[in-house]
Amino acid sequence: MGSPRAGTVSTFTGEVPADQLGTTLVHEHVFVGHPELDLNWPHPEWNEEEALDRAVAGFGRLHALGVRTVVDLTVPGLGRDVRRVLRVAERTPVRLIAATGYYTADGLPQFFRTHRPGGLVGGPDPLIEMFLRDIREGIAGTRVRAGMLKVFSDSGGITPDSERVFAAAAHAHLETGVPLTTHSHAESRGGTAQQQLLARLGVPLDRVVIGHAGDSEDLDYLMSLADAGSFLGFDRFGMEHVVPDAQRFRTLCALLSRGYADRILLSHDAAFFSRMTPPSWRSRTVPHWHMETVHRRVLPQLRAAGFAEPVLRMLMIGNPRRLLANDVAADPAAEIEEGT
Numbered sequence: 001m002g003s004p005r006a007g008t009v010s011t012f013t014g015e016v017p018a019d020q021l022g023t024t025l026v027h028e029h030v031f032v033g034h035p036e037l038d039l040n041w042p043h044p045e046w047n048e049e050e051a052l053d054r055a056v057a058g059f060g061r062l063h064a065l066g067v068r069t070v071v072d073l074t075v076p077g078l079g080r081d082v083r084r085v086l087r088v089a090e091r092t093p094v095r096l097i098a099a100t101g102y103y104t105a106d107g108l109p110q111f112f113r114t115h116r117p118g119g120l121v122g123g124p125d126p127l128i129e130m131f132l133r134d135i136r137e138g139i140a141g142t143r144v145r146a147g148m149l150k151v152f153s154d155s156g157g158i159t160p161d162s163e164r165v166f167a168a169a170a171h172a173h174l175e176t177g178v179p180l181t182t183h184s185h186a187e188s189r190g191g192t193a194q195q196q197l198l199a200r201l202g203v204p205l206d207r208v209v210i211g212h213a214g215d216s217e218d219l220d221y222l223m224s225l226a227d228a229g230s231f232l233g234f235d236r237f238g239m240e241h242v243v244p245d246a247q248r249f250r251t252l253c254a255l256l257s258r259g260y261a262d263r264i265l266l267s268h269d270a271a272f273f274s275r276m277t278p279p280s281w282r283s284r285t286v287p288h289w290h291m292e293t294v295h296r297r298v299l300p301q302l303r304a305a306g307f308a309e310p311v312l313r314m315l316m317i318g319n320p321r322r323l324l325a326n327d328v329a330a331d332p333a334a335e336i337e338e339g340t
């Protein structure tokens, strides 16, 4: 075991050459929970066996639509449980990719106060060792290795805790080549500060997805992120309680028309179960917030708007492959020719 080999990607079920990933959703969640709440006050809508069956059936429908790979960006802070997701991965033909990093909406746990240089217990920052172990050896004693790093900042900007996670993730990226996805706050143009910090930490910005960028309709902001080299995550289709899909679609078309097809990734940030927004609430409030919306609604709308199949293949196959394969200095135009 070690860092993934050149041109390969770690998945729940082993290493895969990046050119075999096929149609990929780069920002999804299988199950989002809160282990301490779940242990003490289980959610009334949660039933593990039913949830596993629902996920397997959902991935089956995605496979029928042509999806071959899904990145599960559920990291600690969102209730990551790779043993549970592995039980899904073993039952579906869709390849799943695990992530490491930290979702710091609630800050880092107290453990990280005492365990840090200058902290009560001291030592090096354990986050670095944790992220590297997840990528090189496997997560929580499994053989599931992380294929993506996830970092977080929101409307409050880059807090000391999020900066610490960015620094550890940058360290892990520079040692392993595993790409990063951010959670960014579009309204405050939060991706700009994230790019500045990552650049200062030495991370090549073309190895970075500014997640949730597609919640912004500010073309100047979005083009500046893309011009600096990063991918733009149009990764919340269906999440209409934040931004209507019609707005995301307009912005997407505007960027495609301006030649940014090689910088855009489509996904949903959906989940088969999330304690924060449980299934009953989702089906009532945001009926299209599930992992089939890109294929059932967005791609047909793009075709109707006149975008050709090579552009759609770039969005769904070529761009995820370029992002996920550590070493592919690929020419996006050449990839389209291959007609994958």
Ligand SMILES: [Zn+2]
Binding pocket: 027, 028, 029, 073, 269
């Ligand atoms: Zn997410």
